[in-house]
Amino acid sequence: MSRSDDTFARKVIAGACAGGVLLCLALLAMQVFGSMPSPKPGSAMLLRWSPFRPPDSYSVGPSATSGFMILMAPAAALWGFSVHMRCSDAQIRHCLKGVALLVGLWMLDVLIKYRCPINSPQLIAFLWYLYYVPMTFIPLLCLLCALRAAALDARPWAVFLRRVAWATSAAIIALVLTNGMHLQVFSVDISRSDWQEAYIYNWGYWLAVAVYAAEYLGFFALLFAASRRRLHGVIALLVMTAVPFVAYCLMYALRNELAIKTNFSLNYSLIVVMLLELALDLGLLPSYSWYGEAFSRLPLDLKVVDRDGSVAFATNSAGPVPAPVFDLTLRVAQSRTHDRVTRFRTSAIPHTLFKVYGVSGGAALLGEDVALLDERRRVLTARQERLRRSNEVLRHESGVRRELWRLESEERLLSSIEGSISDKVSHMRELLAALPKGSEADERAQRRDMLTEVKLLVAYCKRKGALVLSERSNPEFDRDRLQLVFNETASDLRSIGVDCAAVVNLDGELPSAVVSVLYDCLYDVASVALFAVDPILMLFVSGDERHVEMRAALDVAQMDAARLEAAAASLREDLKGSRGTLSLELSPTSLNAAIRMPVGDAARGGGGDK
Template structure:
């Protein structure tokens, strides 16, 4: 016989002896030999027994919600015994005795309901919460209890003779509410057992054992309220009898596996093959061990309490639990081999990564150079005409700078205008290459800079920009600026005035009023450019309409 079974038999024997002793005190207390003393002792035995059962439940039951409900059940049974003792041995006033009798229905109504909640909680995770609709169980039990406690107002549960001077549980009858309360108790209890039966995965020979104490409780209640003399004489204490039956029902549910507990460690470890787990007491004495577990010294266990200890290919782990420690070993030999192979592979991969990193840097450098060359060629191609013109002007400036200072200043002013265009055109080219939207202020700065340099040539100018312009396509902005530059370069030396207007009209519209000698009508090409000139006016007007995405 295992130590676990011995402990179970001893505890069960103590509980049975306590009940027998309490029954003997009941027989003795009915005589004249210190009846009050033995009655109190009997109550103390039951209260202590129920309290001990509640404490054991808190240690044995695994699921938190089930443990909480069973603990509340133990508390209700203790309250029942306290109320019962107060009714028979403390209070003698008829009204107080009657209301204490009504309070019997607090545990009688709520313990079966808690059994139903326990059944529905089985198999659920610890954080599981009942749906809001389940509150109907509490409401029904609460309403029935309220009907009992207010029975003096309506007599819907218990009835009393109209000519009775005192209402007691000796001369009462039963009304509809009483049978509803009893039916509710029986319904909750039977439903709980049915749910537990279908939820239990392992059904053994004693699977129907929990029904025995429940049937005894139902039969007892029927005989008790029928007033059977021999039952009242031998087992007249309904509070004690029903409480013991409730506890027996829950204990049989635990024994049959309906309610999971942590009291079957011996069976668990006896069936554990291929593991190396042990449970020890606080002094590291082994209490339970899996089959074929290699022995571990106490010194090693104590060291593993601080941090895992590796011995050969095994690592010993220790974790504190209630009353002792859980000790297990982990075979790390395969992991050690994998680690060594991984380190070799890591070194090889590190060498390969170094080579790949070098090749990547070279490739990145090559691509960077190619991209720089591409951008350089792109920038040079769009401004090559101006660059060549600046080269010619620079050569001419060197030739006449000392002999003709006025003409040299004009050459410098023309060079400044061309440089301003090159600077802004390259900026717009980079934005166009990335094909992004630009703010209208970018184009405004380009026109302002160009017009400022035109003042060096004595060109009167003005600029108007529609305030509604915000974001522009970079291609559209480039096309507009290129057209503007082609106009001023058409006759830059004879240019005396220019008015620039940018408005938003079905795209972007550039209007130029230009005062110069050359005929600018040659610049008209395509439908997007219009040319206007009055015979009596000195200004020529060109309108360039650029749609989104247009390019010169």
């Protein structure tokens, strides 16, 4: 603790003692003044027992318990100060100090009423009504203490109950203090000389008593619900102490002669303070002897170090502090910074996390045992490493599978391409193997024709392979793309001496499989034109959403009839595996073919010709 904090505590104690001394002196002065001899007859203020009191004068005699009340007021103040030093909960502490203040003011009110000579019945009645201010607020404060001790004060129903209790208490006090106007609490005629004994309880009084009883019942019930099982016997002790007091209060309310002769205010205050003190001492309400004891009982490894390096407070659970940790804590204490928390660890205590908080006058060092967290971190790190290795294996396995799938896909694609052009490749090999070796004109002409056919076969294989690849990557052909394919074929035919033109008029797109069949049919017609004299080939492709049609018109000056028949057979063979139809017109100098195919899935079915 710093020197300024210690000075403040001393000032608080000195102020409380000075206040208690002044209160004792004031009460003693009132006692002396109230015990003065009776004034002479005819004076304005006469004591009740004076034989010279005129009939119209009024005063109050001294109470036999005035000395106890004089002691009770400073005792309540000292008890309130002890509560301030012992109670660890701020809200309960404020409520208990409020009880102590109300008890002291109540004793002061009683002493003024009975020890000061007063001639005004209205003032005496008002002092009597003021009794009900502490009588109303003390049970309310007890109920609030129990709510807080039970940790129920933040519940919505508890907040509503607290507001209702405050409003009810305020209404009762207002009703009592204004009794002289409506007489709904006490029916009393203050014009009578014996009005302090001759009064009747009305409904307002019984309402107040019912509220007090309900609040005290709530106090005991909440303490019983909030306490641990081992403290239930303690509450039974409190109840046993309170039962005689309840009987005494009931006798006083019923105007029992024995109870009426006692000092109810003093007895009430003593019993309430005693019950609250028992609740504090027995652990029903949070209480410690001093803040140092409260600090030492904290279940934490916590120390408070001042700027000089000495340990001001330490909990019972606090362990030894390594020198580097203590040096860093001292630097934080001397830096006077309160807006940040310094966290660090040291190898001297491997499983402890140290936190240094800057506080007024020094620094607080908190050590947290993180062995469980370290173990969990170690387990999680090992698990993360295993998962990382598993991910590497899975990633490598996935890469191998993707590469294998790619190779298999390429192999299937290559097999598909080879299957589509295998017969043409075999024919090219046969042609190349059968090329004439001689240099005669007939042999050169035959060799040129065979190489031209090989060139056409090479162009066919190139286009056919591209169509097979298109089925995997881009299977749909629109008008522009199909026009490009047919224009390239027409250009290849023109390069070998066949006049050719192609026109494409499509509204939609064609599948690659349909285009592949059309291209096979185009090659069959082109193979006839290759060996004809002065060939002219016209191609026209049209279609809609359901069908596509290709018309091929070949006009020649002369052509081989055997090749013409072979081309017709090839056309029929090309359409054999699809639902396409063939319309064919043959003559010695012309070939007109119309191939019509459905657009969509290449459903298998028999082809036909007309």
